Amino acid sequence: MKRLISAALGLALMAAPALADWAPDGPISLWIGFGAGGETDTLGRLLASEMSETTGWDIVVENRPGGGGMAMFTQLSVAEADGQTLGMGVTMPVLVNLTVRPDEVPFTLDSFDYLGTVALAQVGIIAPADAPYDTLSELVTWSQENGGALVGFDARPQELLMRFVDAETGAGFRLVSMESSAEGLQNVLGGHVQAAFTAGVHIPSMEAGDVKMIASANAQRHSYAPDVSTVQEQGYDIFVDPWFYVAAPAGLPEDAATALADAMRAALDSETMTEVIERTMNTEPGDAGPAETREMLDAGLENAARLFAN
Amino acid sequence: MPPLDIILAGFADALTLWGLLFVIVGVVIGQIVGAIPGIGPIMAMAIAIPFTFTLDPLFAISFLVGINKGGLFGAAVPAILMNTPGTPDAAATALDGYPLARSGKPYKALRIALFSSVTGDTASDIVLILAAAPLALLALQAGPVEVLALLIFAFAVVSGLVGRSLIKGLIATAAGLLLATVGLDPEQGSPRFDFGFFELYDGVSLVAVAVGMLAFAEILRRLALGWTAREVARPAAAPQTGGPADRRVSLAEYLSCWRELVRGALIGIGVGALPGLGSTAAAFMSYAATKKSDPGPVPWGQGNLRGIAATEAANSAVVGANLIPLLGIGIPGSIAAALLISAFMIHGIQPGPLLFETQARLIYGLFGAMLMANLCNLIVGQASLRLWAWVVRAPETLILPAALLACIVGVYLSSGGLFGVWIMLMAAVLSLVMTATGFPVIVFIIAFFLGERFERSLSQSLVILNGDPLALRDHPVALLLLVASGAVAVWMRR
Known part of the structure; x- marks a missing residue:
């Protein structure tokens, strides 16, 4: 032994x-x-x-x-x-x-x-499924026509990204600070904001058909939503990673x-x-x-x- | 609702020997960490999650739910026996629980707390099982403006309720809100009142303040008393005296609390279904509602059974209801619920609106485990209250230093180092000063806890309302709550 x-x-x-x-x-x-x-x-x-x-x-x-x-x-x-x-x-x-x-x-x-x-x-921008806009560019137009869209964000870079888009387009976004992605999703589902940044928490609601993604805020498209284009692809040269x-x-x-x-x-x-x-x-x-x-x-x-x- | 055979299969999955074992171990751990100031069920759950990865998802989640539920009763034990709540959730329980224990009936106080806790918890679980999805949709209707109004209502109730004067209550609320502004502001991300300490960027640690003001201050006060009284072998808590009737809670006594139990459970369920308000506020709102009724032979705050029932039913009812937004739409209603989400996710289950369709069997298994956990809480609690009462019969000279050490270690671990311990010490001193000058400490703590949420709701509401007070017309519920806040303040004025 x-x-x-x-x-x-x-x-x-x-x-x-x-x-x-x-x-x-x-x-x-x-x-x-x-x-x-x-x-x-x-x-x-x-x-x-x-x-x-x-x-x-x-x-x-x-x-x-x-x-x-x-x-x-x-x-x-x-x-x-x-x-x-x-x-x-x-x-x-x-x-x-x-x-x-x-x-x-x-x-x-x-x-x-x-x-x-x-x-x-992976950070995305989401909106209620029945919203009359399907992309960030369409949200910009909607915002211009309706006195400023409410957009939720939960980190400073996301806010800056929206301000960048706002400066280029004059969309007049009204940015609402959220504690987390989950709170952003909750406010989109409840109809309290027109769009929000979320990181993954929205995927089940997207599968259920309650929300849609209008842009990927990353430099790349998201693996689970290859059809949704990035903010950069939609013509605004900016991203958060x-x-x-x-x-x-x-x-x-x-x-x-x-x-x-x-x-x-x-x-x-x-x-x-x-x-x-x-x-x-x-x-x-x-x-x-x-x-x-x-x-x-x-x-x-x-x-x-x-x-x-x- | 899914077909009956899936529901039954889910329940059958939970009600196995292994399922029972995991729930019991969870409840025992929960009761222990809940009772020790500074550690708490949240931390125990966070530490346990990685270890549950290799377990079957149902067992993993049952185990975590057991910790969560056990923790809530555990926190009430030191609140009742020594006036030092294990977590702030149990602070309201000390209002009537501690006087009852002091009058020689600690067993009775612990038992009514246990029965009320399990009652509130079970009621809330049943509501969750029957109506999670529709209630979650209803809760979604509450936007930032409504939440802001609800918070103002809660502040009005709590300020009016606790302490000797409404004015002092309001001052304590304002001071608590002020302390909550320390750290990065939610709008611009610029640091406020950080005095050059990066540790303060996320604000003052909640655990450090709660433990310092509630537990540490009380221990210091008793140590000082013991020092001046020069008594050596004083027990840490009053021993049980009287006959068997003073130990037990008879069925008649339990039933005499039915109004408090029902009201507490309803308040707890309502508060729990809305993400982010928490069980401390629920317990105090329930106590406030109860305090306006006729106390009967024992005045409120002097060991009234119904006072204990009101707070414990409410804070425990929050736990089940916190899962309503989680299971209904995938949004966590509290930190504990957020931890459960991460446990779900590492097992590949995404909580969300489709959960009842894709994972019906698991969800009903979870429901089965929750009900089982309530039963285990009752049984383990019955057994352990003897143990606790025995522990605190030890002399103060033994218990108090041990409790001090637990406070320091718990705060050191959960707030990331000695910085948190210093905060705890400062909070303890502040608490002693506030008590000496008649400012209600608990009002300060509740305002401090909800302060961050309050500020964010305020900033969100200002953007949503576009700075126009008249836009409140589109938010009738919020308007109603604001009017009610004013009315409550006048009504409860002393």
Whole structure:
């Protein structure tokens, strides 16, 4: 028996370095920039449990809510860069804050090393199924003729997108701030607003024939509604692309960065994560690695500057 | 409604040994976390969701529903025994529950709370089962303008109800609303009153304020009392005295509360069907309605059974009704309901208007599990109230430090670090000052909780009405509620 154990131990010791050159010295903390129960939280907790399963590392999820992830990234930027503190957030609030009040934000994009993207939130513009407009352009015309359409939004970039369209067309939109996509859907269904931005929550109501989508607000059309054109395709050169992504404090040792990014990639490619992301977000897992994520954030910063130029 | 055989098959899926096991484990966890200040069923559900991924969807959701339902009764336990509600939902229960426990009848107080909680919950579940879809459509008719008017009505009721004067109540409401403005404003996204702290961008943590003002402040007050009184082995809660009649709740006593139970359940169902108002407000509105009736031999606020029945029936009725918008149209009515949605979604089920057609069997399984959870709540609650009453018979010197630690750990975990603990301490001090100067703490907390929703409804209404008060003519329900708010304030003036 003893021999068996020592043999197994020896095997395990030999096998371990073959899997990864780097292993954490204790548990890894994955900070979530939002409170418990949101999309980021659900995705983050599943990603953590999938990563610990494939690597055997202890990954502890901690919620650090505040300012759409700003509180968490602020703390992350000064955490020790040993690969044992990671943070998951959404691109849009970070890019907006870096654009609008760069002096007040205690970090820049350079304050972090990036591990990769997790998923893209697909944002659509919906209207009641029986509304007399089928596209954003038709909503613009309707708004001009009817003294301003009420449009619900739940994030600043969505509001800016509508203001951009408004500035180009003189539609006279009256923009109503909503707490969430769900509240936007509720107000569209109840007939309290003429259109609203929603991220996925509208799909069942669309299938039931209660609402229709008049545009995709992303740079691409949505996988579940390939016939609905994007805002850009309808002639307004603007989009919003909120990506969920994972970052670490800048200055991560190279082997740690590689090991973590690989572990995250393996977890995202697993059947479980693909399935969950497909079910909750109606999209595939993000496939950007460390370098591509950084490039995407740089491009996003330029897009945000354009959004705010108006 | 789907065919009977599908309904029966759904119920049969739930009523299995495994189904029962998951519900019982959920209820036990819920009652424990509900009773410990600072943790609460919401956090337990959020932590449990990833672990339910590998379970059968029905068991996963039954388990979460069990936690949710158990948590509501659990929160009432410390509210009654020690005047320190586990969550704000139970704050109203302490008004009559704590005096009754203090008079030597803690078992009686806990039992009536348990029976009323289960009654309200079951009534609300039955309404949900029979009428989710039509009620959800009805609730959709309430737009931002109507919600704003309803919130103003709730503030008027609560300000008039609690405390010694309406003016002090209104001041507390205004202060609570002011605290709720901390953080990014919903219109422009510019930070307000953040004093350079990013932690305040999402506003002051609700959990930290609630635990600080309700539980932590009470514990500090008792510690100070114990210090001055120099009593060493004082038990944390009054022990049970008197005969068997003071332990039990007789059928006659239960039935004597029927008006409070029915009214509480109706208020809870109404509030629950509208997304985002919450069970704390429902409990207080029910108590307000009850307080205007004749109290009988025991005055209100001095251990009246009917006062406990009114609040517990109402706050528990919110839970089932919160699922009306969720199952009817796919919109969560509360954080707990939003957590259930994410549990549905990771199992590949999109809540929405087609749910009753595509997943009828699962939905009826869920209904079966909910009814089963109510029964388990009753049985587990009966067993555990002995345990709780036994726990708090331990000396204060043992219980109070443990409770303090629970507050700190719970707030640390749920608000993301020591920052939340500092907020909790400040809230506790504020609470002690308010109590000493006669300002009602709970009014402040309710206004603070609903403040964000109030501000958003106000800004939404201003856009929808185009800034024109005369446009209110198109919103008769809202107009009625606004008039009623004024009338209530005058009526309840003291």
